[in-house]
Amino acid sequence: MNNTYQRIVLAARPQGEVTPDLFRLETVPLPELADGQLLIRNHYLSLDPYMRGRMDDARSYAAPQPLDETMIGGTVGEVVASRHPSFREGDFVAAMGGWAEMAVSDGAGLRKLDTSAVPLSAYLGVVGMPGMTAWYGLNRILELQPGQTVCVSAASGAVGSVVGQLAKLRGCRAVGIAGGPEKCDYVVRELGFDACVDYRGGDLRGDLKAAAPDGIDGIFENVGGPVFDTALARTNPFARVALCGMIAGYNGEDIPLRSVRVLLKNRITLRGFIVTEHLDCWPQGLAELGSLVAAGQLKYRETVSQGLASAPEAFIGLLKGRNVGKQLVKLV
Ligand code: NDP
Numbered sequence: 001m002n003n004t005y006q007r008i009v010l011a012a013r014p015q016g017e018v019t020p021d022l023f024r025l026e027t028v029p030l031p032e033l034a035d036g037q038l039l040i041r042n043h044y045l046s047l048d049p050y051m052r053g054r055m056d057d058a059r060s061y062a063a064p065q066p067l068d069e070t071m072i073g074g075t076v077g078e079v080v081a082s083r084h085p086s087f088r089e090g091d092f093v094a095a096m097g098g099w100a101e102m103a104v105s106d107g108a109g110l111r112k113l114d115t116s117a118v119p120l121s122a123y124l125g126v127v128g129m130p131g132m133t134a135w136y137g138l139n140r141i142l143e144l145q146p147g148q149t150v151c152v153s154a155a156s157g158a159v160g161s162v163v164g165q166l167a168k169l170r171g172c173r174a175v176g177i178a179g180g181p182e183k184c185d186y187v188v189r190e191l192g193f194d195a196c197v198d199y200r201g202g203d204l205r206g207d208l209k210a211a212a213p214d215g216i217d218g219i220f221e222n223v224g225g226p227v228f229d230t231a232l233a234r235t236n237p238f239a240r241v242a243l244c245g246m247i248a249g250y251n252g253e254d255i256p257l258r259s260v261r262v263l264l265k266n267r268i269t270l271r272g273f274i275v276t277e278h279l280d281c282w283p284q285g286l287a288e289l290g291s292l293v294a295a296g297q298l299k300y301r302e303t304v305s306q307g308l309a310s311a312p313e314a315f316i317g318l319l320k321g322r323n324v325g326k327q328l329v330k331l332v
Pocket of ligand 1: 048049050129130133154155156157158159160177178179180183222223243244245246247248249273274275276318319320321322323324325326327
């Protein structure tokens, strides 16, 4: 085994948009394993919108990414050496291995993965944190009844694609909002949403009215801004909102709510949530998602960039909406 590996550290904090020069690729020595530790070769790195927030030195629900340290990130990989009693060489695990080819772990927070029916990479998406986000927001916040309509923004993405499919399995009408005709086509034809509105199409209000003729009973919000305002304006009385993400504002832009009046007028319940604060639900949710994927009832797509060095550009692409489905980096 090579006694060095590559990693990417955060070199500087962004002022607005993320640029490649904020990251630095480094070659570092592989540490000796101590008793109780294991070494993982990361096969895939997950790129997620939350990483943009961590790059800022701002007060939030999570601590900022420290400068000159390995960028935070979820990974799946194979145990290649172990001095830990519960893990053996050849085990596949999900970890927070970061933007790096290798990771040393003491076993805390690791999840052993069964790759017989679910591909390894899917544990970072549909059967991982994004899938759980969809599951939690839909089942624990929106709690829709069959026949009701859910509207989900960033519908072709890692979270949104699962929201709509789970809603369909509950007997709901699923309406997506996504950027561009190709993404909308994928959302309807491949994922089985009832309709998908292209928010760049020029008539979001009119198109959403046509797509949700009976109004909206639940909003799963991933974007914020005009997309959210327009969905709110079409809500039915007592609609619920699972406020999951506000990607339109992750570069620091203010994203005001156009009118608060609709919240009162329609007696709306709005709840923000952070999926990692609900770990008690993960075993149930992940088991359900895994069974659905294994049975072919939950479809997903991945946008995969090749090699660790491609991670910064792939991350910038994710923040600009260039991905369809889960954005991954293949490391092996
Ligand atoms: P996606 O795979 O959906 O990728 C991001 C997508 O956001 C882009 O492809 C793009 O799709 C869309 N987008 C819409 N508007 C904008 C905009 N103004 N600028 C940039 N992109 C835009 O990401 P995820 O599924 O991983 O995450 C979706 C949302 O869920 C994010 O807001 C994320 O922060 C949030 N999240 C929240 C969690 C929680 O615990 N609360 C956990 C996980 C994710 P399009 O081309 O269609 O616009």
